[in-house]
Amino acid sequence: MTTPWQRVPSDLAAAMRPRLPTAVRAIAEAVAEANPGSAETAGEKFNRDVRTAVQVALERFVDLAGTGEPALPPPIREVFVALGAAEARENRGPEFLLGALRTAARLLLRAASQSLAESRPVTVDEIIDLSDATSAFVDELASACTDGLARQLREQAGEGDRRRRRAADLLLRGGAPADVAREAVTAIGWPALDRVVPVLLPADQARDARFRFAADGVVAERARDAVLLLRSGPRAERPALAEALAGRAAVVGPSLPWSEAPEAVRLAERAAELIGTGPEPVFVEDHFAALALRGEPGALAALSSRRLSALDGLRPGQREQLLTTLQSWLRHWGSRAAVAAELFVHPQTVSYRLNRLRDLLGPDLDDPTARFELLLVLTQRRN
Structure with missing residues (x-):
């Protein structure tokens, strides 16, 4: 030629x-x-x-x-x-x-x-x-x-895939020293090591999840499913996830510190067993109470953090005083006189504390679901 x-x-x-x-x-x-x-x-x-x-x-x-x-x-x-x-x-x-x-x-x-x-x-x-x-x-x-x-x-x-698999494995397994975990996520471009949101997906969606959440998540493939671990940020917020995961039989675990990722995954697994999956994603945070009543300590801790975090900035004595008043008020169906009698305080003191609680907790005090969850958390706190 x-x-x-x-x-x-x-x-x-x-x-x-x-x-x-x-x-x-x-x-x-x-x-x-x-x-x-x-x-x-x-x-x-x-x-x-x-x-x-x-x-x-x-x-x-x-x-x-x-x-x-x-x-x-x-x-x-x-x-x-x-x-x-x-x-x-x-x-x-x-x-x-x-x-x-x-x-x-x-x-x-x-x-x-x-x-x-x-x-x-x-x-x-x-x-x-x-x-x-x-x-x-x-x-x-x-x-x-x-x-x-x-x-x-x-x-x-290929090297990027290897690094992402390593980061996923460290987070999913748990127990890694902070510097080791921080180095692993820095290597895949995460700016910080903060909170993680796990998402359980059918095994055949692993590749799609890896592509769709490339910058914000890592995927661990398991025999029965795939676990997407999302770093905290806009794409890990509930509205964004509800839209992105529609029709994907997903179970979204709670947002927890990175060191508690295994517990967050376990709660998602328990929710999947309890609730099942469907076209719309299941959010574990909607089922904390059901999981807590079935003896899941992680669910109770997450529920407690969710409902009582507004009181974290108070002095210990002041926080305890308000929580005791709140529990009594919930048990007595809002009767200030009954609360005052039980706590041996003046009704005006009860009113002052309840006003303070309303400032901190807002509409939760009027929401039946929130009130039930608050009572559950406070009751278990005493046990």
């Missing part, structure tokens, strides 16, 4: 070789000028790599003139594969490489044509053959560069 460079005049090598240093410098400078952002960011190494690549490419093109050899023997091809890989490591896509190669192709054709023209007359057919040869040769260079870029991206993706 005839190669495009086989039709190139064989005397091109003799005409062009003395001009190679000038051509290399001109093409390297043109490539750098066409991509000033990359040159300024990468500095001297960028310029050195460009000069090396241009030198190797031009010397090879000159050697190919009039031959039927393959464009790039393995050692030369690896130079351009490495160049593409380096671009991927710098988080640059193929646009720079392809633009640089277009610039190089244009200038290579000009340099080759001028070299021949300075040694003898050049025909139109020879110019056309030179054009075909430079285009085909640069296409081979582009193929090698994009191959290197693709290889590096696959390698980086």
Whole structure:
């Protein structure tokens, strides 16, 4: 099979070789000028790599003139594969490489044509053959560069997957030292190690969850299901999850500190057993009371945190006083006289404390579900 460079005049090598240093410098400078952002960011190494690549490419093109050899023997091809890989490591896509190669192709054709023209007359057919040869040769260079870029991206993706699996395993297993866990999540781009929201999903949705929540979650695949662990943030809020998980038979566990992720997953598992799954996601926080009544200490602790967190900033004695008053008020169905008699305080004192509780707890005191959960938490607190 005839190669495009086989039709190139064989005397091109003799005409062009003395001009190679000038051509290399001109093409390297043109490539750098066409991509000033990359040159300024990468500095001297960028310029050195460009000069090396241009030198190797031009010397090879000159050697190919009039031959039927393959464009790039393995050692030369690896130079351009490495160049593409380096671009991927710098988080640059193929646009720079392809633009640089277009610039190089244009200038290579000009340099080759001028070299021949300075040694003898050049025909139109020879110019056309030179054009075909430079285009085909640069296409081979582009193929090698994009191959290197693709290889590096696959390698980086594999390393990223490994890091994400490690982070998921550490969080799911629990017990990891804080510095180890922090290092693991930093390696996958999480800005901090804070609270985690687990989501149980059918096993066949693991891949989709990994794609949809790539920046905010890690996925652990298990025999019977998949566990998505989401870092705290807007995408882990209930409204966002209700929309994103619609129709996916999901069970959303409670938001707990990262060190309690195994407990959060266990509560999601227990809720799945108790409630089952359906088209709409099940939120464990809606079923804390049911789980607590079935002896789940984690559910009781989560429910307590949810209902009483507004009192966390009080002094211990003041907090205890208000909780005692609240429990009595709930048991006596809001009778201030009964509360005052039970606690041996003046009814006005009860009124003052209840006003303070209303400031802290807001509408929870008028919500039947919230009142039941408050009474459950306070009753268990005494036991």
